[in-house]
Amino acid sequence: MKQLFIAFVVLTLGLLAFSTYQALFVAPTEQTMGEVQRIFYYHVPSAWTAGVCFFVNFLTSVVYLWKRNLASDALAAASAGVGVMFCTIVLITGPIWARPVWGIWWTWDARLTTTLVLWLIYVSYLVLRRFSAGGQTQVLAAALAIFGFVDVPIVYMSIRWFRTQHPSPVMGGGENSGLDPAMLHAFFWNLAAFTCVGIVLMVVRYRLQMLEEKVEATHAAAALQGGAQ
Amino acid sequence: MTTLSVTRTTLLKDLRMEWRSKDAINSMLFFALLVVVIFSFAFNPTAEESRRIAGGLIWVAFLFAAVVALNQTWARELRNQVLDAYRVSPAPANALFLAKAIGNFFFVVVLEALMAPLFVVFYDLRSVGPVWQLIVVALLGTWALVVNGTFFAALSIRTRSREIMLPLILFPISIPALLAMVDATTSILTGEASPDFWIKMLAVYDLVFTAVCLLLFESVLNAE
Numbered sequence: 001m002k003q004l005f006i007a008f009v010v011l012t013l014g015l016l017a018f019s020t021y022q023a024l025f026v027a028p029t030e031q032t033m034g035e036v037q038r039i040f041y042y043h044v045p046s047a048w049t050a051g052v053c054f055f056v057n058f059l060t061s062v063v064y065l066w067k068r069n070l071a072s073d074a075l076a077a078a079s080a081g082v083g084v085m086f087c088t089i090v091l092i093t094g095p096i097w098a099r100p101v102w103g104i105w106w107t108w109d110a111r112l113t114t115t116l117v118l119w120l121i122y123v124s125y126l127v128l129r130r131f132s133a134g135g136q137t138q139v140l141a142a143a144l145a146i147f148g149f150v151d152v153p154i155v156y157m158s159i160r161w162f163r164t165q166h167p168s169p170v171m172g173g174g175e176n177s178g179l180d181p182a183m184l185h186a187f188f189w190n191l192a193a194f195t196c197v198g199i200v201l202m203v204v205r206y207r208l209q210m211l212e213e214k215v216e217a218t219h220a221a222a223a224l225q226g227g228a229q
Numbered sequence: 230m231t232t233l234s235v236t237r238t239t240l241l242k243d244l245r246m247e248w249r250s251k252d253a254i255n256s257m258l259f260f261a262l263l264v265v266v267i268f269s270f271a272f273n274p275t276a277e278e279s280r281r282i283a284g285g286l287i288w289v290a291f292l293f294a295a296v297v298a299l300n301q302t303w304a305r306e307l308r309n310q311v312l313d314a315y316r317v318s319p320a321p322a323n324a325l326f327l328a329k330a331i332g333n334f335f336f337v338v339v340l341e342a343l344m345a346p347l348f349v350v351f352y353d354l355r356s357v358g359p360v361w362q363l364i365v366v367a368l369l370g371t372w373a374l375v376v377n378g379t380f381f382a383a384l385s386i387r388t389r390s391r392e393i394m395l396p397l398i399l400f401p402i403s404i405p406a407l408l409a410m411v412d413a414t415t416s417i418l419t420g421e422a423s424p425d426f427w428i429k430m431l432a433v434y435d436l437v438f439t440a441v442c443l444l445l446f447e448s449v450l451n452a453e
Contacts, residue, residue, distance in 0.1 A: 065448055120401040127397055131388040139452035140384045143445045144398060147377070150441055151402050154434060158405040161426055162412060 005203060012196040019189035027186035039097045041186055045194035046089040047115070053083030053198060054122065054149070061145035064138060070213055073138040076145060078205035080125050082198055087119045110160040117155045121148040232324040239328035246305070247336065253298040257340045261294040262347065269351050279352040284414030287348055288407060292374060295337050296396050299378040302329050303386040312450070322447040330379040330442075337371050357420030366417070366424065369431040370410035376435065377402055380442045383449055406434050 023041035030037035060076040063069075094112065095105040106112065125148060129141050247253055268286050272278075279286075306312045315325060348354060356363065378399055385394035413427035 065445075117401060117404050120404075124398045124401050128384065128388065128394065131390060131394055132384075133387065133389065136387050136452040139448050140387060143380075143384065143449050146445065147380075147402050147438075147441060150437060151405065154405045154430075154437070158408050158430055161430070162408060 008196070009200055012193070012200050015189070015193040015196055019186070019193040022186040022189045027183050028180060030183075033101050036097055036100050039093050041190045042194075043090060043093040043097065044187070045191045046086045046093065048191060049194045049198035050083045050086035050090060050118075052195065053079045053086060053202065054118070054152075056202070057083060057122075057125075057145055058149040061142035061149075064142045065146075068138075070138075071210070073142070074209035074213065075202070075206050076142065077129060077209050078202045080122050080129075080145070081205055082201045084119065084122045084126060085201075086194075086198065087115065087122065090115060091119060108159075108162075110156060113159045114152065114156045118148075118152055121151060124148075232321050232327070235320045235324035236328045236331070239325055240332055243328065243332040244335070247332075253301050253336050254339060257294040257297050257336065258343060260297050261290050261340060261344050264290040264293060265344070265347060265351055274352065276353040276355075280354060280357075280418045281415065283348065283352055283354055283418055284411045286352070287414060288370070288410045290344070291337065291341060291371075292400075292403070292407065294340060295333075295371075295374050295378060296399070298333060298336050298340075299375070299382045299399075300385075300392050300395055302333060302379055302382045307386065316451060322450045323443050325450070326379065326383075326442065326446040330376050333375045333379050334372055337375055338368070341367055341371065354418065356418050358417035358424070360417075362417050362424055362428070363414065365428060366410060366413045366431065369428065369435055370406065370413075372435050373406035373410070373431055373438070374403060376439050376442055377406075380446065380449070383446070387452065406431065409434065 019041075023038055027038065027041070029035060056079040057076050060072040060079065063072040064076060094115075098107075099105050125141060125144050128144055129137055132140050265286075268290070272282065272286075274282060303312070306315070378395070381399045381402075382395055384398065385391045388394045409427040409430045413424035413431070416422040416424040416427070
């Protein structure tokens with residue numbers, strides 16, 4: 001199992017190197033936006049990976065409430081942490097791109113605002129995990145995870161209505177106007193690489209979480225034994 | 230013991246305790262009053278401006294004030310291990326939750342009824358749209374805040390630094406509800422747009438989250 005994981009890490013690193021090369025050197029420079037468009041190869045794959053992580057978090061939280069097994073809670077904790085990290089990357093790379101292209105750092109548009117609220121919800125999830133005591137953490141966190149996941153579509157719907165009612169700032173250069181094949185190529189390599197990085201980080205965090213549980217259980221058992229004597 | 234009778238008993242007990250002590254309502258009222266005064270100094274609006282920003286001011290004031298009451302919801306049940314006793318009793322968990330949520334709903338609605346005249350006086354408010362719609366928005370919006378707030382208060386009561394924890398987990402989830410309340414209120418006050426979408430949206434939010442709360446409360450109550 002361990003060898004398999006190491007092999008996967010090596011594969012991921014290779015993939016990341018190759019995809020970075022593709023994004024920075026092979027993919028053609030965009031005509032109107034210039035070099036800054038290359039941030040797209042990091043921005044979108046990060047958003048995708050964050051989405052995958054939050055979905056895993058939701059699924060494992062439901063499984064935890066149902067089965068009450070430590071493993072699914074550990075995976076929920078791991079995926080939320082990794083998801084918040086990728087979501088942070090999205091929120092940082094977005095404005096860096098938006099400033100030269102849109103002329104503004106930030107706009108309260110549906111997708112941007114939903115991402116920000118998503119980030120806020122999962123940060124509050126991590127805060128709750130940190131602040132809750134002992135054996136209750138898992139149930140409380142799983143409940144909040146379900147609330148957060150249910151909230152996301154409502155947030156998106158409400159903000160879309162909010163913004164379509166009001167005039168929105170100039171939005172140029174959406175990437176849905178068809179991508180050059182060379183760009184698409186680089187994009188997919190990056191998508192694959194980022195997904196693999198996300199998986200590697202989740203597995204590492206998961207194992208760390210399980211080890212922490214084990215250490216805590218050992219301490220508790222030792223304390224109990226000490227008390228008995 | 231049916232859900233209905235447990236809910237009624239718990240609710241009446243809470244209302245009676247509140248009637249005798251007036252802890253929650255007094256602290257909420259004074260807090261909301263302070264927010265009104267401070268906002269008035271901070272923005273110093275004219276009648277026209279205040280109609281435009283009042284939706285935001287009113288609901289932010291009520292949201293902050295509601296947190297004061299919500300934080301006290303479960304605190305009094307922790308003393309004398311009432312919650313533990315409840316857990317081992319055969320009474321349905323959701324009955325307790327509903328009683329607490331309805332109680333909080335009642336407190337916050339009373340607060341709103343008492344504060345509304347003050348807002349009118351201090352901000353020189355006059356509604357262009359129909360006033361009865363404001364009442365619908367207030368009822369739906371208050372339930373949206375209170376149902377999640379009661380649930381999250383039950384979560385945060387089990388954490389360290391519980392008083393701070395509640396707003397931290399309640400506010401992010403409440404963002405769409407707050408947006409709907411503020412926008413509906415502003416639409417009615419200025420009479421410029423129809424609040425219909427926001428009212429429907431609040432109704433959907435209420436239904437969805439009431440269902441989620443009822444679904445999950447038992448697990449949270451019995452969390453070890």
